[in-house]
Amino acid sequence: MLRFLTLIFPCLVAIACLLSDSALAQVETCTGIVPFRYRNDKISITDFGGVGDGKTLNTKAFREAIYRIQHLKRRGGTLLYIPPGVYLTESFNLTSHMTLYLAQGAVIKATQDTRSWPLIAPLPSYGRGRERPGGRYMSFIHGDGLRDVVITGENGTIDGQGDVWWNMWRQRTLLFTRPNLVEFLNSENIIISNVIFKNSPFWNIHPVYSSNVVIHHVTIWAPRDSPNTDGVDPDSCSNVCIEDSFISTGDDVVAVKSGWDEYGIAYGRPSTGIIIRRITGTSPFSGIAIGSETSGGVENILAEHVTLYDVGVGIHIKTNIGRGGVIRNITVSSVHIENARKGIKIAGDVGDHPDDSFNPNALPIVKDITIKNVWGVKVMQAGLIQGIKDSPFTQICLSDINLQGMTGPRSPPWKCSDVVGAAHQVSPWPCSELSSHEPGSCANYS
Ligand SMILES: *[C@@H]1O[C@H](CO)[C@@H](O)[C@H](O)[C@H]1NC(C)=O
Numbered sequence: 001m002l003r004f005l006t007l008i009f010p011c012l013v014a015i016a017c018l019l020s021d022s023a024l025a026q027v028e029t030c031t032g033i034v035p036f037r038y039r040n041d042k043i044s045i046t047d048f049g050g051v052g053d054g055k056t057l058n059t060k061a062f063r064e065a066i067y068r069i070q071h072l073k074r075r076g077g078t079l080l081y082i083p084p085g086v087y088l089t090e091s092f093n094l095t096s097h098m099t100l101y102l103a104q105g106a107v108i109k110a111t112q113d114t115r116s117w118p119l120i121a122p123l124p125s126y127g128r129g130r131e132r133p134g135g136r137y138m139s140f141i142h143g144d145g146l147r148d149v150v151i152t153g154e155n156g157t158i159d160g161q162g163d164v165w166w167n168m169w170r171q172r173t174l175l176f177t178r179p180n181l182v183e184f185l186n187s188e189n190i191i192i193s194n195v196i197f198k199n200s201p202f203w204n205i206h207p208v209y210s211s212n213v214v215i216h217h218v219t220i221w222a223p224r225d226s227p228n229t230d231g232v233d234p235d236s237c238s239n240v241c242i243e244d245s246f247i248s249t250g251d252d253v254v255a256v257k258s259g260w261d262e263y264g265i266a267y268g269r270p271s272t273g274i275i276i277r278r279i280t281g282t283s284p285f286s287g288i289a290i291g292s293e294t295s296g297g298v299e300n301i302l303a304e305h306v307t308l309y310d311v312g313v314g315i316h317i318k319t320n321i322g323r324g325g326v327i328r329n330i331t332v333s334s335v336h337i338e339n340a341r342k343g344i345k346i347a348g349d350v351g352d353h354p355d356d357s358f359n360p361n362a363l364p365i366v367k368d369i370t371i372k373n374v375w376g377v378k379v380m381q382a383g384l385i386q387g388i389k390d391s392p393f394t395q396i397c398l399s400d401i402n403l404q405g406m407t408g409p410r411s412p413p414w415k416c417s418d419v420v421g422a423a424h425q426v427s428p429w430p431c432s433e434l435s436s437h438e439p440g441s442c443a444n445y446s
């Protein structure tokens, strides 16, 4: 717990600073993307026999409470209140027009009985489970085809108790792909706020084929060595806003995706209109990532005011041969990095394939990427831009970037290949492929 508190402390400090900043300037927020709903109708999990003793299995209580919400259809929807206590349960489905409200001290805890965990179909844009062929385990908290759902409260906790799953991964005994902690499929008007997500078996929050999703003031925590515990992965989604959150996990802090190789190309659903703002994060892998599964395309992404520390790669755009898809109009600005293996990486050779049927001629297109106002200290290598020979990355613009090394004032040089673009006031100087341009020039190249 102490370790956890020391980890969230920088977040609290960051948020406090933001709050004092907001007195000076109007702070942009996600407000308005999803209409706010006040729920007159309120029920408590205890009305359905819920027991928060940490031992009683509450699956029936959750399913019955949600069944009641779904079938009674109260005007304006219903709030399901989770009082303080530890509510152990198997996975469950949410329904439309509901708020799952976790009081202060409320914990919804996933059972570790992996044998009875339900299986669902693979995502069509992945063709199979992400880590094992065939179906995949349903997410702990699941929503398919929903609208108007809120998960919020007073910073109660959703605890995936993922260690049994991580151990199955380590011992290679997983039969199917591990469950995400929270997943919304084909859904719209979703708000997730003021909740702590802890120890997800796999990715933490996975909105997929969804639109109008707002995630703010959340804390996501998983040990650094926990496998694939990505923070938030918007996947073939539009209009997603993630802000004012602290994310410390074992894999990418935020990764925007859109399907995997031939399956993602056939499904053809891009991720577009995604804002990532005022996030503090740490991870042995990437901070702000696009990819590597980007076969439906990723465009119109803005990440700004991001603080990353003890991170593998600060800003990472990753794709591969066979992915296809277009990655374009990506802006990353105002990023602080402290202690990273690499500051910035844009590469066309990252990630694995679902099977041998991927098309080696399906080359991704990466263009119109702007990265500006990045400050880093203790960065082992400033950057790497490695395009694809027959599909070079174009309109890559870097400006006002200063990345200091582990010891000296400058980190070791960039490496570039198969890339065309511009750079302005970048230290250390990136590479000859990015010719120098006038101040504020990124706009002229997008
Ligand atoms: C939950 O949703 C999944 C996927 O939509 C479905 O397969 C499953 O039957 C649902 N489970 C319950 C208990 O309703």
Ligand SMILES: *[C@@H]1O[C@H](CO)[C@@H](O)[C@H](O)[C@H]1NC(C)=O
Residues within 6 Å of the ligand: 011, 012, 015, 153, 154, 155, 194, 195, 217, 218, 219
């Ligand atoms: C919950 O946590 C967020 C983010 O750390 C913080 O901004 C908010 O004030 C907290 N809310 C409550 C009710 O404690």
Ligand SMILES: *[C@@H]1O[C@H](CO)[C@@H](O)[C@H](O)[C@H]1NC(C)=O
Residues within 6 Å of the ligand: 273, 299, 300, 301, 302, 329, 331
């Ligand atoms: C590029 O993306 C931004 C969001 O970051 C959006 O506001 C803008 O309209 C997009 N530009 C084009 C030409 O689509």
